[in-house]
Amino acid sequence: MQASDIGLVGLGVMGENLALNLERNGFAVSGFDLDAARRQSFAQRTQGLKAHTAESLAQLVASLQVPRRVWLMVPAGAPVDAVLAELRPLLAAGDVVIDGGNTLFTDTQRRMAALEGSGILYVGAGVSGGEEGALRGPALMPGGSPEAWPLVKPLLQAIAAKADDGQPCCDWMGHGGAGHFVKMVHNGIEYADMQMICEAYFLMQQCLGMSAAEMSPVFAHWNEGELGSYLIGITADILKQTDPETGDALVNVILDTAEQKGTGKWTSQIALDMGVTAPTIADAVFARTVSAIQPERVTASKILKGPVAKVAGERTAVLPKIQRALLAAKLCAYAQGFALLKAADREHQWALPMAKVASVWRAGCIIRAHLLEDMRRAFAANNDLRNLLVDSHFASVMADCEQDLREVVAMAALSGVAVPAFMSALSYYDAYRSARLPANLLQAQRDYFGAHTYQRTDKPGKFHTRWGS
Numbered sequence: 001m002q003a004s005d006i007g008l009v010g011l012g013v014m015g016e017n018l019a020l021n022l023e024r025n026g027f028a029v030s031g032f033d034l035d036a037a038r039r040q041s042f043a044q045r046t047q048g049l050k051a052h053t054a055e056s057l058a059q060l061v062a063s064l065q066v067p068r069r070v071w072l073m074v075p076a077g078a079p080v081d082a083v084l085a086e087l088r089p090l091l092a093a094g095d096v097v098i099d100g101g102n103t104l105f106t107d108t109q110r111r112m113a114a115l116e117g118s119g120i121l122y123v124g125a126g127v128s129g130g131e132e133g134a135l136r137g138p139a140l141m142p143g144g145s146p147e148a149w150p151l152v153k154p155l156l157q158a159i160a161a162k163a164d165d166g167q168p169c170c171d172w173m174g175h176g177g178a179g180h181f182v183k184m185v186h187n188g189i190e191y192a193d194m195q196m197i198c199e200a201y202f203l204m205q206q207c208l209g210m211s212a213a214e215m216s217p218v219f220a221h222w223n224e225g226e227l228g229s230y231l232i233g234i235t236a237d238i239l240k241q242t243d244p245e246t247g248d249a250l251v252n253v254i255l256d257t258a259e260q261k262g263t264g265k266w267t268s269q270i271a272l273d274m275g276v277t278a279p280t281i282a283d284a285v286f287a288r289t290v291s292a293i294q295p296e297r298v299t300a301s302k303i304l305k306g307p308v309a310k311v312a313g314e315r316t317a318v319l320p321k322i323q324r325a326l327l328a329a330k331l332c333a334y335a336q337g338f339a340l341l342k343a344a345d346r347e348h349q350w351a352l353p354m355a356k357v358a359s360v361w362r363a364g365c366i367i368r369a370h371l372l373e374d375m376r377r378a379f380a381a382n383n384d385l386r387n388l389l390v391d392s393h394f395a396s397v398m399a400d401c402e403q404d405l406r407e408v409v410a411m412a413a414l415s416g417v418a419v420p421a422f423m424s425a426l427s428y429y430d431a432y433r434s435a436r437l438p439a440n441l442l443q444a445q446r447d448y449f450g451a452h453t454y455q456r457t458d459k460p461g462k463f464h465t466r467w468g469s
Protein backbone atom coordinates (compact mmCIF):
# COMPACT_ATOMS: atom_id res chain seq x y z
CA MET A 1 0.00 0.00 0.00
CA GLN A 2 1.26 3.47 -0.97
CA ALA A 3 1.90 5.67 2.09
CA SER A 4 -0.72 8.43 2.20
CA ASP A 5 0.09 12.13 1.80
CA ILE A 6 -2.40 13.13 4.47
CA GLY A 7 -4.77 11.63 7.05
CA LEU A 8 -8.28 12.94 7.74
CA VAL A 9 -9.71 12.41 11.23
CA GLY A 10 -13.48 12.95 11.31
CA LEU A 11 -15.27 11.75 8.17
CA GLY A 12 -18.52 13.65 8.65
CA VAL A 13 -20.11 16.28 6.42
CA MET A 14 -16.82 18.14 5.85
CA GLY A 15 -14.06 15.60 6.48
CA GLU A 16 -15.19 12.98 3.98
CA ASN A 17 -15.60 15.52 1.17
CA LEU A 18 -12.27 17.21 1.93
CA ALA A 19 -10.64 13.77 1.70
CA LEU A 20 -12.30 13.15 -1.69
CA ASN A 21 -11.22 16.60 -2.87
CA LEU A 22 -7.61 15.88 -1.84
CA GLU A 23 -7.71 12.53 -3.64
CA ARG A 24 -9.17 14.10 -6.79
CA ASN A 25 -6.25 16.52 -6.74
CA GLY A 26 -3.70 13.72 -6.75
CA PHE A 27 -3.01 13.16 -3.05
CA ALA A 28 -3.27 9.74 -1.42
CA VAL A 29 -5.49 10.01 1.67
CA SER A 30 -6.17 7.98 4.78
CA GLY A 31 -9.36 8.48 6.76
CA PHE A 32 -10.49 7.63 10.26
CA ASP A 33 -13.68 8.31 12.20
CA LEU A 34 -14.74 7.04 15.62
CA ASP A 35 -18.03 6.03 14.07
CA ALA A 36 -17.80 2.65 12.31
CA ALA A 37 -20.67 3.57 9.97
CA ARG A 38 -18.73 6.64 8.78
CA ARG A 39 -15.63 4.51 8.20
CA GLN A 40 -17.70 2.08 6.19
CA SER A 41 -19.25 4.85 4.10
CA PHE A 42 -15.76 6.31 3.48
CA ALA A 43 -14.41 2.92 2.41
CA GLN A 44 -17.32 2.54 -0.02
CA ARG A 45 -17.03 6.07 -1.46
CA THR A 46 -13.28 5.71 -1.97
CA GLN A 47 -13.27 2.26 -3.57
CA GLY A 48 -10.73 2.23 -6.41
CA LEU A 49 -9.24 5.59 -5.32
CA LYS A 50 -5.88 6.37 -3.73
CA ALA A 51 -7.45 6.14 -0.28
CA HIS A 52 -7.17 4.02 2.82
CA THR A 53 -9.70 3.61 5.62
CA ALA A 54 -7.98 3.25 8.98
CA GLU A 55 -9.60 1.33 11.82
CA SER A 56 -7.81 3.34 14.52
CA LEU A 57 -5.84 6.56 14.91
CA ALA A 58 -2.66 4.49 15.28
CA GLN A 59 -3.39 2.77 11.97
CA LEU A 60 -4.04 6.12 10.32
CA VAL A 61 -0.74 7.55 11.59
CA ALA A 62 1.14 4.42 10.51
CA SER A 63 -0.23 4.79 6.98
CA LEU A 64 1.23 8.29 6.45
CA GLN A 65 4.38 9.55 4.76
CA VAL A 66 6.86 11.32 7.04
CA PRO A 67 6.59 14.14 7.97
CA ARG A 68 3.02 13.15 8.72
CA ARG A 69 0.12 15.48 8.03
CA VAL A 70 -3.03 14.85 10.04
CA TRP A 71 -6.12 16.99 9.38
CA LEU A 72 -8.81 17.01 12.10
CA MET A 73 -12.38 17.66 10.97
CA VAL A 74 -14.14 16.78 14.23
CA PRO A 75 -16.54 19.01 16.18
CA ALA A 76 -14.79 21.95 17.88
CA GLY A 77 -14.03 21.79 21.61
CA ALA A 78 -13.55 18.59 23.62
CA PRO A 79 -13.37 16.25 20.56
CA VAL A 80 -10.29 18.15 19.30
CA ASP A 81 -8.59 17.79 22.70
CA ALA A 82 -9.53 14.10 22.78
CA VAL A 83 -8.01 13.42 19.35
CA LEU A 84 -4.89 15.44 20.20
CA ALA A 85 -4.34 13.53 23.44
CA GLU A 86 -4.40 10.25 21.52
CA LEU A 87 -2.40 11.57 18.56
CA ARG A 88 0.46 13.18 20.43
CA PRO A 89 2.34 9.99 21.41
CA LEU A 90 1.89 8.69 17.85
CA LEU A 91 3.54 11.72 16.21
CA ALA A 92 7.13 12.97 16.07
CA ALA A 93 8.91 16.29 15.67
CA GLY A 94 8.25 17.79 12.23
CA ASP A 95 4.79 16.22 11.87
CA VAL A 96 1.87 18.58 11.30
CA VAL A 97 -1.60 18.62 12.85
CA ILE A 98 -4.23 20.75 11.11
CA ASP A 99 -7.45 21.57 12.96
CA GLY A 100 -9.98 22.57 10.31
CA GLY A 101 -12.98 22.88 12.61
CA ASN A 102 -14.68 26.06 13.78
CA THR A 103 -12.39 26.29 16.79
CA LEU A 104 -12.18 29.28 19.10
CA PHE A 105 -8.82 30.90 18.33
CA THR A 106 -7.76 30.94 21.98
CA ASP A 107 -8.18 27.13 22.07
CA THR A 108 -5.81 26.92 19.10
CA GLN A 109 -3.30 29.10 20.95
CA ARG A 110 -3.64 26.94 24.07
CA ARG A 111 -3.08 23.74 22.05
CA MET A 112 -0.05 25.23 20.32
CA ALA A 113 1.41 26.18 23.69
CA ALA A 114 0.82 22.64 24.97
CA LEU A 115 2.72 21.21 21.97
CA GLU A 116 5.68 23.56 22.46
CA GLY A 117 8.92 21.63 22.81
CA SER A 118 7.50 18.55 21.06
CA GLY A 119 8.47 19.80 17.60
CA ILE A 120 4.95 18.91 16.40
CA LEU A 121 3.71 21.69 14.16
CA TYR A 122 0.16 22.98 14.51
CA VAL A 123 -2.15 24.68 12.02
CA GLY A 124 -5.50 26.21 12.95
CA ALA A 125 -7.23 26.42 9.59
CA GLY A 126 -10.55 28.09 9.00
CA VAL A 127 -12.53 26.13 6.41
CA SER A 128 -15.62 27.50 4.70
CA GLY A 129 -17.87 26.35 1.91
CA GLY A 130 -20.10 23.76 3.53
CA GLU A 131 -20.51 20.23 2.23
CA GLU A 132 -20.35 21.14 -1.46
CA GLY A 133 -17.40 23.52 -1.00
CA ALA A 134 -15.41 20.86 0.85
CA LEU A 135 -15.79 18.59 -2.17
CA ARG A 136 -15.44 21.11 -5.01
CA GLY A 137 -13.24 23.82 -3.49
CA PRO A 138 -13.50 25.51 -0.09
CA ALA A 139 -11.94 28.74 1.11
CA LEU A 140 -9.16 27.95 3.57
CA MET A 141 -7.68 30.29 6.18
CA PRO A 142 -4.66 28.54 7.73
CA GLY A 143 -2.53 30.00 10.52
CA GLY A 144 -0.36 28.65 13.32
CA SER A 145 3.23 27.33 13.22
CA PRO A 146 4.87 29.19 10.30
CA GLU A 147 7.21 26.20 9.65
CA ALA A 148 4.11 24.13 8.83
CA TRP A 149 3.02 26.34 5.93
CA PRO A 150 5.45 24.97 3.28
CA LEU A 151 4.44 21.44 4.30
CA VAL A 152 0.70 21.98 3.88
CA LYS A 153 0.58 24.75 1.26
CA PRO A 154 0.71 22.50 -1.86
CA LEU A 155 -2.18 20.37 -0.60
CA LEU A 156 -4.36 23.18 0.72
CA GLN A 157 -3.91 25.46 -2.27
CA ALA A 158 -4.58 22.56 -4.67
CA ILE A 159 -7.99 21.77 -3.17
CA ALA A 160 -9.09 25.36 -2.49
CA ALA A 161 -11.58 27.22 -4.67
CA LYS A 162 -10.04 29.46 -7.30
CA ALA A 163 -11.09 33.10 -7.65
CA ASP A 164 -11.85 34.61 -11.07
CA ASP A 165 -8.18 35.62 -11.45
CA GLY A 166 -7.14 32.00 -10.83
CA GLN A 167 -5.73 32.65 -7.34
CA PRO A 168 -6.39 29.86 -4.82
CA CYS A 169 -8.72 30.89 -1.99
CA CYS A 170 -6.18 29.77 0.57
CA ASP A 171 -3.34 31.77 2.03
CA TRP A 172 -1.34 31.98 5.23
CA MET A 173 -3.08 34.23 7.75
CA GLY A 174 -0.36 34.43 10.41
CA HIS A 175 1.02 32.76 13.50
CA GLY A 176 -0.90 31.46 16.52
CA GLY A 177 -4.68 31.61 16.29
CA ALA A 178 -4.77 33.98 13.26
CA GLY A 179 -6.44 31.46 10.92
CA HIS A 180 -9.21 30.56 13.31
CA PHE A 181 -9.74 34.24 14.21
CA VAL A 182 -10.19 35.12 10.52
CA LYS A 183 -12.68 32.23 10.12
CA MET A 184 -14.59 33.36 13.20
CA VAL A 185 -14.95 36.88 11.77
CA HIS A 186 -16.00 35.33 8.43
CA ASN A 187 -18.82 33.63 10.31
CA GLY A 188 -19.74 36.85 12.16
CA ILE A 189 -20.12 38.58 8.79
CA GLU A 190 -22.03 35.50 7.55
CA TYR A 191 -24.53 35.94 10.40
CA ALA A 192 -25.06 39.63 9.52
CA ASP A 193 -25.27 38.96 5.79
CA MET A 194 -27.86 36.20 6.27
CA GLN A 195 -29.92 38.29 8.69
CA MET A 196 -30.01 41.27 6.31
CA ILE A 197 -31.16 39.08 3.43
CA CYS A 198 -33.88 37.74 5.73
CA GLU A 199 -34.90 41.31 6.57
CA ALA A 200 -35.12 42.22 2.86
CA TYR A 201 -37.33 39.13 2.38
CA PHE A 202 -39.46 40.13 5.40
CA LEU A 203 -39.95 43.65 4.02
CA MET A 204 -40.98 42.31 0.62
CA GLN A 205 -43.46 40.02 2.35
CA GLN A 206 -44.83 42.44 4.96
CA CYS A 207 -44.64 45.82 3.19
CA LEU A 208 -45.06 44.77 -0.45
CA GLY A 209 -47.29 41.72 -0.04
CA MET A 210 -45.01 39.57 -2.20
CA SER A 211 -45.08 35.78 -2.24
CA ALA A 212 -41.94 33.66 -2.06
CA ALA A 213 -42.35 32.76 -5.73
CA GLU A 214 -42.52 36.47 -6.61
CA MET A 215 -39.41 37.24 -4.56
CA SER A 216 -37.25 34.50 -6.06
CA PRO A 217 -36.66 36.25 -9.42
CA VAL A 218 -35.99 39.53 -7.56
CA PHE A 219 -33.13 37.92 -5.64
CA ALA A 220 -31.97 36.18 -8.83
CA HIS A 221 -31.88 39.60 -10.53
CA TRP A 222 -29.98 41.15 -7.59
CA ASN A 223 -27.51 38.30 -7.87
CA GLU A 224 -26.53 39.59 -11.31
CA GLY A 225 -25.42 42.98 -9.94
CA GLU A 226 -23.38 44.48 -7.11
CA LEU A 227 -25.12 42.27 -4.55
CA GLY A 228 -24.02 39.14 -6.43
CA SER A 229 -23.06 36.56 -3.84
CA TYR A 230 -23.52 32.94 -2.81
CA LEU A 231 -26.05 33.85 -0.10
CA ILE A 232 -28.22 35.91 -2.47
CA GLY A 233 -28.06 33.08 -5.04
CA ILE A 234 -29.17 30.37 -2.60
CA THR A 235 -31.95 32.67 -1.34
CA ALA A 236 -33.34 32.90 -4.89
CA ASP A 237 -33.23 29.09 -5.06
CA ILE A 238 -34.79 28.58 -1.63
CA LEU A 239 -37.71 30.92 -2.38
CA LYS A 240 -38.77 28.98 -5.46
CA GLN A 241 -38.82 25.60 -3.71
CA THR A 242 -42.29 24.10 -3.22
CA ASP A 243 -43.21 21.88 -0.27
CA PRO A 244 -44.35 18.56 -1.80
CA GLU A 245 -46.68 17.91 1.16
CA THR A 246 -48.67 21.15 1.14
CA GLY A 247 -47.94 22.65 -2.27
CA ASP A 248 -47.03 25.88 -0.46
CA ALA A 249 -43.59 27.49 -0.74
CA LEU A 250 -41.31 25.36 1.43
CA VAL A 251 -39.95 28.44 3.23
CA ASN A 252 -43.49 29.20 4.48
CA VAL A 253 -43.71 25.92 6.39
CA ILE A 254 -40.31 26.20 8.07
CA LEU A 255 -40.50 27.15 11.76
CA ASP A 256 -39.10 30.66 12.36
CA THR A 257 -36.61 29.72 15.08
CA ALA A 258 -32.95 30.14 14.11
CA GLU A 259 -30.30 27.88 15.58
CA GLN A 260 -26.62 28.65 16.01
CA LYS A 261 -23.40 26.91 16.90
CA GLY A 262 -21.66 29.92 18.44
CA THR A 263 -19.22 31.53 16.02
CA GLY A 264 -21.35 34.69 15.65
CA LYS A 265 -21.64 34.93 19.41
CA TRP A 266 -17.85 34.57 19.79
CA THR A 267 -17.31 37.33 17.21
CA SER A 268 -19.61 39.64 19.16
CA GLN A 269 -18.15 38.72 22.56
CA ILE A 270 -14.62 39.32 21.30
CA ALA A 271 -15.61 42.61 19.67
CA LEU A 272 -16.99 43.71 23.07
CA ASP A 273 -13.85 42.49 24.86
CA MET A 274 -11.66 44.42 22.45
CA GLY A 275 -13.82 47.56 22.42
CA VAL A 276 -14.53 47.23 18.71
CA THR A 277 -17.88 48.50 17.39
CA ALA A 278 -19.58 45.57 15.64
CA PRO A 279 -23.28 46.12 16.46
CA THR A 280 -24.69 44.69 13.25
CA ILE A 281 -22.97 41.35 13.80
CA ALA A 282 -24.21 41.34 17.42
CA ASP A 283 -27.74 42.29 16.31
CA ALA A 284 -27.71 39.37 13.88
CA VAL A 285 -26.93 37.08 16.83
CA PHE A 286 -29.73 38.68 18.89
CA ALA A 287 -32.08 38.30 15.92
CA ARG A 288 -31.48 34.55 16.21
CA THR A 289 -32.01 34.55 19.98
CA VAL A 290 -35.31 36.45 19.74
CA SER A 291 -36.43 34.12 16.96
CA ALA A 292 -35.70 31.17 19.25
CA ILE A 293 -38.27 32.27 21.86
CA GLN A 294 -41.09 31.66 19.40
CA PRO A 295 -43.85 30.66 21.88
CA GLU A 296 -43.10 33.78 23.97
CA ARG A 297 -43.29 35.95 20.83
CA VAL A 298 -46.62 34.44 19.89
CA THR A 299 -47.97 35.34 23.35
CA ALA A 300 -46.49 38.85 23.19
CA SER A 301 -47.98 39.40 19.72
CA LYS A 302 -51.43 39.24 21.33
CA ILE A 303 -50.56 41.79 24.05
CA LEU A 304 -48.19 44.39 22.61
CA LYS A 305 -49.54 47.10 20.33
CA GLY A 306 -47.92 48.53 17.22
CA PRO A 307 -48.68 49.22 13.59
CA VAL A 308 -49.93 46.33 11.48
CA ALA A 309 -47.79 46.09 8.37
CA LYS A 310 -49.68 46.90 5.20
CA VAL A 311 -48.64 47.46 1.61
CA ALA A 312 -46.43 50.52 1.82
CA GLY A 313 -45.76 51.40 -1.79
CA GLU A 314 -45.36 50.35 -5.40
CA ARG A 315 -43.07 47.37 -5.86
CA THR A 316 -41.29 48.98 -8.79
CA ALA A 317 -40.38 51.95 -6.60
CA VAL A 318 -39.64 50.16 -3.33
CA LEU A 319 -37.69 47.10 -4.52
CA PRO A 320 -34.71 49.10 -5.86
CA LYS A 321 -34.63 50.95 -2.52
CA ILE A 322 -34.48 47.66 -0.59
CA GLN A 323 -31.76 46.48 -2.98
CA ARG A 324 -29.60 49.56 -2.32
CA ALA A 325 -30.39 49.50 1.41
CA LEU A 326 -29.17 45.90 1.52
CA LEU A 327 -25.97 46.88 -0.26
CA ALA A 328 -25.30 49.74 2.17
CA ALA A 329 -26.10 47.63 5.22
CA LYS A 330 -23.93 44.79 3.93
CA LEU A 331 -20.98 47.13 3.54
CA CYS A 332 -21.43 48.29 7.14
CA ALA A 333 -21.33 44.67 8.36
CA TYR A 334 -18.22 43.86 6.34
CA ALA A 335 -16.62 47.09 7.60
CA GLN A 336 -17.28 45.96 11.18
CA GLY A 337 -15.76 42.53 10.52
CA PHE A 338 -12.65 43.96 8.90
CA ALA A 339 -12.29 46.56 11.70
CA LEU A 340 -12.36 43.71 14.21
CA LEU A 341 -9.65 41.88 12.26
CA LYS A 342 -7.55 45.04 12.23
CA ALA A 343 -7.92 45.55 15.98
CA ALA A 344 -7.09 41.91 16.73
CA ASP A 345 -4.08 42.19 14.46
CA ARG A 346 -2.80 45.14 16.47
CA GLU A 347 -3.32 43.22 19.71
CA HIS A 348 -1.84 39.88 18.60
CA GLN A 349 0.80 41.19 16.16
CA TRP A 350 -0.25 38.64 13.54
CA ALA A 351 0.61 40.92 10.59
CA LEU A 352 -2.70 39.87 9.04
CA PRO A 353 -2.55 40.28 5.26
CA MET A 354 -5.85 42.17 4.90
CA ALA A 355 -5.91 42.07 1.09
CA LYS A 356 -5.29 38.31 1.22
CA VAL A 357 -8.14 37.86 3.70
CA ALA A 358 -10.51 39.57 1.24
CA SER A 359 -8.90 37.64 -1.62
CA VAL A 360 -9.41 34.26 0.08
CA TRP A 361 -13.08 35.11 0.73
CA ARG A 362 -13.75 35.84 -2.98
CA ALA A 363 -14.68 32.22 -3.78
CA GLY A 364 -15.44 28.94 -2.05
CA CYS A 365 -16.71 30.37 1.23
CA ILE A 366 -20.24 31.15 2.37
CA ILE A 367 -19.76 34.95 2.27
CA ARG A 368 -18.25 34.94 -1.22
CA ALA A 369 -19.50 38.01 -3.05
CA HIS A 370 -18.57 40.24 -5.99
CA LEU A 371 -17.92 43.03 -3.46
CA LEU A 372 -14.91 41.17 -2.10
CA GLU A 373 -12.81 41.96 -5.15
CA ASP A 374 -13.27 45.70 -4.43
CA MET A 375 -12.46 45.03 -0.78
CA ARG A 376 -9.29 43.19 -1.82
CA ARG A 377 -8.36 46.18 -3.97
CA ALA A 378 -9.01 48.63 -1.11
CA PHE A 379 -6.73 46.73 1.29
CA ALA A 380 -4.10 46.10 -1.40
CA ALA A 381 -3.91 49.88 -1.81
CA ASN A 382 -3.78 50.44 1.96
CA ASN A 383 -3.22 47.51 4.35
CA ASP A 384 -3.68 49.95 7.25
CA LEU A 385 -7.14 51.09 6.17
CA ARG A 386 -8.89 51.51 9.54
CA ASN A 387 -12.40 51.20 8.19
CA LEU A 388 -13.59 49.96 4.82
CA LEU A 389 -16.24 52.70 4.65
CA VAL A 390 -13.65 55.47 4.33
CA ASP A 391 -12.06 53.86 1.27
CA SER A 392 -12.97 56.22 -1.59
CA HIS A 393 -14.85 53.55 -3.59
CA PHE A 394 -16.95 52.37 -0.64
CA ALA A 395 -17.53 55.91 0.66
CA SER A 396 -19.03 56.70 -2.72
CA VAL A 397 -21.19 53.52 -2.75
CA MET A 398 -22.45 54.52 0.71
CA ALA A 399 -23.15 58.04 -0.53
CA ASP A 400 -25.26 56.54 -3.34
CA CYS A 401 -27.20 54.15 -1.08
CA GLU A 402 -27.49 55.74 2.38
CA GLN A 403 -30.73 57.59 1.60
CA ASP A 404 -32.33 54.29 0.53
CA LEU A 405 -31.21 52.64 3.76
CA ARG A 406 -32.83 55.51 5.70
CA GLU A 407 -36.09 55.23 3.75
CA VAL A 408 -36.22 51.46 4.12
CA VAL A 409 -35.50 51.64 7.87
CA ALA A 410 -38.19 54.35 8.21
CA MET A 411 -40.67 52.22 6.24
CA ALA A 412 -39.93 49.25 8.48
CA ALA A 413 -40.27 51.33 11.67
CA LEU A 414 -43.56 52.86 10.56
CA SER A 415 -44.88 49.45 9.51
CA GLY A 416 -43.81 47.72 12.73
CA VAL A 417 -41.53 45.30 10.87
CA ALA A 418 -38.42 44.23 12.83
CA VAL A 419 -35.23 44.89 10.83
CA PRO A 420 -32.56 44.98 13.56
CA ALA A 421 -29.56 44.48 11.26
CA PHE A 422 -30.65 47.21 8.81
CA MET A 423 -31.31 49.62 11.70
CA SER A 424 -28.07 48.80 13.39
CA ALA A 425 -26.09 49.23 10.17
CA LEU A 426 -27.62 52.68 9.65
CA SER A 427 -26.87 53.73 13.23
CA TYR A 428 -23.32 52.44 12.83
CA TYR A 429 -22.90 54.49 9.66
CA ASP A 430 -24.32 57.62 11.26
CA ALA A 431 -22.27 57.22 14.45
CA TYR A 432 -19.07 56.55 12.53
CA ARG A 433 -19.55 59.65 10.35
CA SER A 434 -20.39 61.91 13.33
CA ALA A 435 -17.59 64.25 14.29
CA ARG A 436 -19.41 64.86 17.57
CA LEU A 437 -21.58 62.40 19.51
CA PRO A 438 -23.55 62.96 22.73
CA ALA A 439 -20.91 61.18 24.81
CA ASN A 440 -20.05 64.59 26.31
CA LEU A 441 -23.30 64.42 28.29
CA LEU A 442 -22.62 60.80 29.18
CA GLN A 443 -19.22 61.72 30.59
CA ALA A 444 -20.88 64.47 32.62
CA GLN A 445 -23.39 61.95 34.00
CA ARG A 446 -20.57 59.55 34.96
CA ASP A 447 -18.72 62.34 36.66
CA TYR A 448 -21.91 63.52 38.44
CA PHE A 449 -22.71 60.19 40.09
CA GLY A 450 -19.29 58.58 40.34
CA ALA A 451 -16.60 61.30 40.17
CA HIS A 452 -15.27 59.42 37.14
CA THR A 453 -13.83 62.66 35.66
CA TYR A 454 -14.02 63.91 32.08
CA GLN A 455 -11.75 65.53 29.51
CA ARG A 456 -12.41 68.98 28.05
CA THR A 457 -12.44 70.06 24.41
CA ASP A 458 -10.37 73.20 25.12
CA LYS A 459 -7.48 71.98 27.30
CA PRO A 460 -5.74 68.71 28.23
CA GLY A 461 -6.16 66.86 31.52
CA LYS A 462 -8.83 65.11 33.59
CA PHE A 463 -11.48 67.22 35.33
CA HIS A 464 -14.09 66.71 38.03
CA THR A 465 -16.99 69.00 38.86
CA ARG A 466 -19.04 69.08 42.08
CA TRP A 467 -22.26 68.99 40.04
CA GLY A 468 -25.32 70.73 41.41
CA SER A 469 -23.44 72.20 44.36
Ligand SMILES: NC(=O)C1=CN([C@@H]2O[C@H](COP(=O)(O)OP(=O)(O)OC[C@H]3O[C@@H](n4cnc5c(N)ncnc54)[C@H](OP(=O)(O)O)[C@@H]3O)[C@@H](O)[C@H]2O)C=CC1
Binds near residue numbers: 009011012075102127
Ligand atom coordinates in the same frame (compact mmCIF):
# COMPACT_ATOMS: atom_id res chain seq x y z
N1 LIG B 1 -20.82 21.58 8.25
C1 LIG B 1 -20.33 22.73 7.77
O1 LIG B 1 -20.91 23.37 6.88
C2 LIG B 1 -19.04 23.25 8.28
C3 LIG B 1 -18.46 22.75 9.44
N2 LIG B 1 -17.27 23.26 9.88
C4 LIG B 1 -16.65 22.76 11.10
O2 LIG B 1 -15.96 21.54 10.81
C5 LIG B 1 -15.99 20.66 11.93
C6 LIG B 1 -16.62 19.34 11.50
O3 LIG B 1 -17.93 19.64 11.05
P1 LIG B 1 -18.87 18.59 10.32
O4 LIG B 1 -18.10 17.80 9.33
O5 LIG B 1 -20.06 19.35 9.87
O6 LIG B 1 -19.26 17.65 11.55
P2 LIG B 1 -19.85 16.17 11.55
O7 LIG B 1 -20.51 16.00 12.86
O8 LIG B 1 -20.64 15.91 10.31
O9 LIG B 1 -18.55 15.25 11.48
C7 LIG B 1 -17.64 15.16 12.52
C8 LIG B 1 -17.19 13.70 12.59
O10 LIG B 1 -16.13 13.60 13.53
C9 LIG B 1 -16.34 12.40 14.26
N3 LIG B 1 -15.59 12.43 15.51
C10 LIG B 1 -15.92 13.04 16.68
N4 LIG B 1 -14.95 12.82 17.60
C11 LIG B 1 -14.01 12.07 16.97
C12 LIG B 1 -12.77 11.51 17.40
N5 LIG B 1 -12.32 11.69 18.65
N6 LIG B 1 -12.06 10.79 16.52
C13 LIG B 1 -12.52 10.58 15.27
N7 LIG B 1 -13.68 11.08 14.81
C14 LIG B 1 -14.41 11.82 15.66
C15 LIG B 1 -17.84 12.41 14.47
O11 LIG B 1 -18.28 11.14 14.86
P3 LIG B 1 -19.60 11.09 15.80
O12 LIG B 1 -20.70 11.62 14.97
O13 LIG B 1 -19.71 9.64 16.13
O14 LIG B 1 -19.29 11.96 16.98
C16 LIG B 1 -18.31 12.78 13.07
O15 LIG B 1 -18.40 11.65 12.23
C17 LIG B 1 -16.76 21.41 13.01
O16 LIG B 1 -15.86 22.11 13.83
C18 LIG B 1 -17.60 22.39 12.21
O17 LIG B 1 -17.97 23.53 12.96
C19 LIG B 1 -16.58 24.21 9.19
C20 LIG B 1 -17.10 24.71 8.04
C21 LIG B 1 -18.37 24.30 7.51
Ligand SMILES: O=C(CO)[C@H](O)[C@H](O)COP(=O)(O)O
Binds near residue numbers: 130187
Ligand atom coordinates in the same frame (compact mmCIF):
# COMPACT_ATOMS: atom_id res chain seq x y z
O1 LIG C 1 -18.73 27.62 9.34
C1 LIG C 1 -19.70 27.48 8.65
C2 LIG C 1 -19.77 28.10 7.31
O2 LIG C 1 -18.76 28.99 7.11
C3 LIG C 1 -20.86 26.68 9.19
O3 LIG C 1 -21.79 26.40 8.24
C4 LIG C 1 -21.34 27.36 10.42
O4 LIG C 1 -21.06 26.47 11.49
C5 LIG C 1 -22.78 27.68 10.49
O5 LIG C 1 -22.95 28.35 11.70
P1 LIG C 1 -24.28 28.31 12.55
O6 LIG C 1 -24.61 26.84 12.71
O7 LIG C 1 -23.94 28.98 13.83
O8 LIG C 1 -25.31 29.04 11.72
